[in-house]
Amino acid sequence: MSDASARFNELYRRYAPAVFRRALSLLGGDEASAKDVTQDVFLGYFRGQDRLTGQAQPFTVLYQMATYQAIDRLRRQARWHGRMPALSHREDDDAPATPIPQDDGGAGRVEATHDLALLTKGEDEQTLTCAVLYFVEGHTTQEIAETLDISRKTVGRALAAFAERATKRAERFSVKGDA
């Protein structure tokens, strides 16, 4: 086995289950799509590995890629539900976003994820992942910082800027929906 193959096997065994579960969770239990996302993430990671700076841990890179690709797939079939909580965030605020009600068997969360997929079009991987973790999954900025290995300040700044952009997008979606 070549060094490259051995490295691939090692990383796959260590991280692929988490990548798959991440995709599966966002894709509402669609195993076939989650498997496709897992494959695309690993192929993409290894094709671009020579150019990674080496500063980020593989988990944080792969987790963001999985989140991005799963949301990208959702976006292709998403329609606007207007289920997102108020999209606002102050840079220094560590409180989690208003939780999405869980008393409907998870339907509200699925719809909110679809809404967020539409609102994150054009956002980079890190911002998109922060937005999903914060606005849909109810993490605090500290928890997001620990998950993605970035500072809380970076998370707060990304969320505040995203919230401003997304609020305008949400208004446009709501207007379309009302029309």
Add this chain to the structure above:
Amino acid sequence: MSEPRPIPEALLERYLAGDLQGEALTKVERALADSPSERARLEALRADSAAFLIKHPPGPIAAKLEGSKTSWRRWFMPIFAAVAALFLVTVFFPRADDEVTVKGAIALSAFRQGADGAVHELQPGEVVRPGDRLRFSVKASEDGFLAVLSRDGAGHPSVYFPFGGATAAPHRAAQPLLAEAVQLDAVLGPERVWAIFGKTSFELEPLVVQVKAGEAPHGKGLLITSMDWVKE
């Protein structure tokens, strides 16, 4: 007294993968020590991981990766590039037009062929995707020598034309569309591309060093223009 927040799923995953460090690692270990239910969550994840790897072993994806590397190398073989150029010029890409370039300036355009086969001219700042194929057109007022360099979202420089070359390649003003195509890799983020034209041949290494240092490439007697896009 309120219940402590459960360990976020992503942090538990990161802990299981052995990637967690520092204060975050201490917090998770403390939570696991204090809570049987958190330990049960971790064991459930561990068991699920083992089941996943039995059901989806790495072999098939590793084979695809190896196959794609072979394809990648083939893509850049000179003969393939020449055939592809002829094919793409004929079928996919716009013909060189008769637009006159002002002497002393060059113009750079890029054409993207997406996964669906559609081709269009990239606009500055446009979003591109990993795997997209790009071809460049450089309009110059006279024949000379040309290179196309890039700096990707990770700050890494590349020589797009002549691909992997050490010196600028001859360039004919009458044929602005470059023969070689490039396929974008998976590095995401903003990318800047420079077209560098000289009346005589020039070495690329000093220019690559400048790009790597975060500077725009520059050199005596060189005409340079750039464009940006964002890879997502």
